[in-house]
Amino acid sequence: MGLPLLVLLLPLRCVSGLPFYNGFYYSNSPNGWSPGQGHGEGIFNGVKLVVETPEEILFSYRGANVTLPCRYHYEPALVSPRPVRIKWWKLSENGAPEQDVLVAIGLRHRAFGDYRGRVHLWQEREREVSLEIRDLRLEDYGRYRCEVIDGLEDESGLVELELRGVVFPYQHPQGRYQFNFHEAQWACEEQDAVVASFEQLFRAWEEGLDWCNAGWLQDASVQYPITQARHPCGGLGLAPGVRSYGPRHRRLHRYDVFCFAAALRGQVYYLEHPEKLTLAEAKEACQEDGAQIAKVGQLFAAWKFHGLDRCDAGWLADGSARYPVAHPRRNCGSLEPGVRSFGFPDPHSRKYGVYCYRPR
Numbered sequence: 001m002g003l004p005l006l007v008l009l010l011p012l013r014c015v016s017g018l019p020f021y022n023g024f025y026y027s028n029s030p031n032g033w034s035p036g037q038g039h040g041e042g043i044f045n046g047v048k049l050v051v052e053t054p055e056e057i058l059f060s061y062r063g064a065n066v067t068l069p070c071r072y073h074y075e076p077a078l079v080s081p082r083p084v085r086i087k088w089w090k091l092s093e094n095g096a097p098e099q100d101v102l103v104a105i106g107l108r109h110r111a112f113g114d115y116r117g118r119v120h121l122w123q124e125r126e127r128e129v130s131l132e133i134r135d136l137r138l139e140d141y142g143r144y145r146c147e148v149i150d151g152l153e154d155e156s157g158l159v160e161l162e163l164r165g166v167v168f169p170y171q172h173p174q175g176r177y178q179f180n181f182h183e184a185q186w187a188c189e190e191q192d193a194v195v196a197s198f199e200q201l202f203r204a205w206e207e208g209l210d211w212c213n214a215g216w217l218q219d220a221s222v223q224y225p226i227t228q229a230r231h232p233c234g235g236l237g238l239a240p241g242v243r244s245y246g247p248r249h250r251r252l253h254r255y256d257v258f259c260f261a262a263a264l265r266g267q268v269y270y271l272e273h274p275e276k277l278t279l280a281e282a283k284e285a286c287q288e289d290g291a292q293i294a295k296v297g298q299l300f301a302a303w304k305f306h307g308l309d310r311c312d313a314g315w316l317a318d319g320s321a322r323y324p325v326a327h328p329r330r331n332c333g334s335l336e337p338g339v340r341s342f343g344f345p346d347p348h349s350r351k352y353g354v355y356c357y358r359p360r
Helices: 002-014 181-190 198-206 279-288 296-306
Strands: 040-044 047-052 058-060 066-068 071-075 085-090 099-105 108-111 119-122 130-133 142-150 153-163 165-170 221-226 241-247 256-262 267-270 321-325 338-341 353-358
Touching: 047 142, 047 153, 058 066, 066 153, 099 119, 108 119, 130 142, 165 198, 165 296, 181 256, 198 221, 198 241, 198 256, 256 296, 267 296, 279 353, 296 321, 296 338
Parallel strands: 058 153
Antiparallel strands: 040 047, 040 153, 047 071, 066 130, 085 099, 085 142, 099 108, 119 130, 142 153, 165 256, 221 241, 267 353, 321 338
């Protein structure tokens, strides 16, 4: 009877709505869902299953290793161990599909997609099922769910991971409001960055980001941060804050974009060169120095996290010319720290040096 039953069940694993997942039995019990951060709990046979995760946001850096804490226990406590199944997945963001990260039952573990080779279950203590992610990537930030499945009961908790980084506005070389949403995504990726989330833009506004041009965010909304109200930026009657145009059409509407660049592991530096360079000469000069011409996101990250401070404008990979000022001073732009821009000059002009990036 066992073999015919197995043959019958195998084709059903792919049928929508049936409680099977990746070869592991999985319950869709409505009692098993925890709607937010912290712990979830479920009751079976008078015993309560509790899953505990931290309520605070975890912060880390690109390239680092991080552990997402998750533990479970029973109330009242059980003396004998029970077999459980563990599932970690990343929640969907802005219409993107959920991402399976890892499933485990006993000593059998399986990782998925880009997480293969980078994740494993951390079980230093009894009933600890934390997730370690190695070599964090830009796209790893977000919300992760830890689910513990005990028979017909499943409970879960949420862990939110953020990367240390910097938000910067980015325009098309031909001027403002040239990107549709998909072009904006590509533009940020080209600058070693991703499209910023609202939470990242809001945090940047709290730190003083003030920008009058509206830009795409990760959820395909269009917003802009204002710290000082003024006539060209919505008028004087509106309080400072993050102003919103709401969701816009991803293909038809065109705006600038707010990008998010994570802290660097490499080094950005101004190349000391006896003369000014064209854009092509600048790229070649960095290569001859064992590096590559820096991208906009890398320059912003070096300014933000390494205090890069230089009053000399230099070429960047996108054809723009910029310079970072951590300590404002006379004859070095405005009185506020930031990355100054000369826009996108003639690439044949010999008025600028170059900023190079050397990975570590």
